[in-house]
Amino acid sequence: MNFSFFQPIFLIKIITLIVIAFYIIFTFVVFTQIKAMGEIIGIPHASALFKTISVINIVLAISLFLFAIVIL
Amino acid sequence: MTDIFIAPIKNRHKNRHPIEESHMHILSSFSRNPHGLTFQAQKKDESIILFLRPHYLTNLPWVLLGIFLFFFPLIITQILPMLGIDFFSSNIVAHFITTYAVFYYLIVFSYILINFLTWFYNIFIVTADRIIDIRYSDIVIHNVSETNLHHIEDVRYSQSGVIPTLFNYGNLYAQTAGTTENFEARSIPKPKEATDVIASLIGDE
Numbered sequence: 001m002n003f004s005f006f007q008p009i010f011l012i013k014i015i016t017l018i019v020i021a022f023y024i025i026f027t028f029v030v031f032t033q034i035k036a037m038g039e040i041i042g043i044p045h046a047s048a049l050f051k052t053i054s055v056i057n058i059v060l061a062i063s064l065f066l067f068a069i070v071i072l
Numbered sequence: 073m074t075d076i077f078i079a080p081i082k083n084r085h086k087n088r089h090p091i092e093e094s095h096m097h098i099l100s101s102f103s104r105n106p107h108g109l110t111f112q113a114q115k116k117d118e119s120i121i122l123f124l125r126p127h128y129l130t131n132l133p134w135v136l137l138g139i140f141l142f143f144f145p146l147i148i149t150q151i152l153p154m155l156g157i158d159f160f161s162s163n164i165v166a167h168f169i170t171t172y173a174v175f176y177y178l179i180v181f182s183y184i185l186i187n188f189l190t191w192f193y194n195i196f197i198v199t200a201d202r203i204i205d206i207r208y209s210d211i212v213i214h215n216v217s218e219t220n221l222h223h224i225e226d227v228r229y230s231q232s233g234v235i236p237t238l239f240n241y242g243n244l245y246a247q248t249a250g251t252t253e254n255f256e257a258r259s260i261p262k263p264k265e266a267t268d269v270i271a272s273l274i275g276d277e
Contacts, residue, residue: 009164016168020175023182030185033211037193040216041206042110046098046192053185060178068171 013072020065027058099192101125102261104269111197111204112216122198122269126191126259127241134187141180145173186211196244196257198270203246205255219255223248227270229263246270 031054038047096106103109103123111120152159159165193208204218224246231242242263246255260266 009167012164012168016171016175023175023178026182030182030189030211033208033214034189037189037208037214040112040214041193041195042108043098044096044108049098050189057178057182057185064171064174064178067174072168072171 013068016072017065017068020061020068024058024061024065027054027061030054031058096123099128101127102266109197111206113218114199115201118199118201120197120199121273122196122266124196124198124244124257124260124266125194127239127261129235129239129241130259131187131191134184138180138184138187141183142177145176194258196255196260198266198273200273203255203270205257217253217255219246219248219252221270221273223252224255224270224274225249227267227274229267231263244270 031051034047034050034054038051096103096109100106100123104121106120106123109120109123114120149160160169189211190208193206193214195204195206197204197206200221202218202220203224204216207213207215207217226247227245228247229242229244231237231240236242236259239261240263241259241261244257244260244263244266248254257263257266
């Protein structure tokens, strides 16, 4: 019987992936909030700039998740 | 009875407040008659007279913490070998270090972004008709309050402490009639000037 699932390194990997998954959800919340604030107040150039930054944040978070699946 | 004299009705909306216009850039924290700024539920002929957000200096704590957090791993990697701790040669650490390092910097980036957005979207707007207070905190909370200028009974400001006095920022309070929520703009630049503008607008009402 293979007990590799119970090895500490495997548990650390799973916990790490769960934490990064929560971070991805958080980045989507940030994006939604930026979008909502952009509708409430229109400051020239701000909305587009922050949306771009938050999208980069989402892409980085998803990339990290995929990277963690492969490398860990 | 026939009216002898009928006073002309002033069009408040067309009259911008008689203060000079100031150029508003993306990071402005005090702007009079700003150009290009709009807000939700803005009336077609409603002009923005004053735009306020907290003074730049209020960002100092999170900026310093952000800089510290950015350099913290570099400091640790320098200090641990000096103390004789060979932490990074461990197999488990070597296995996870890249992922955790990238994740750590993403969290630091998010910390900076959230604090910046909290400052950026905490806005106090005064128009010819009303004041609008936009509060944004903890990334998931945003609150928009507004009241007509004729509901405001009293407007005052306070500046307490050496740093606010030195850099000319403070709190502005607008007291409204009855049970309506009072308005407060915290740590805004030039609070006296802002109070004077609102007071003169209330006088015009």
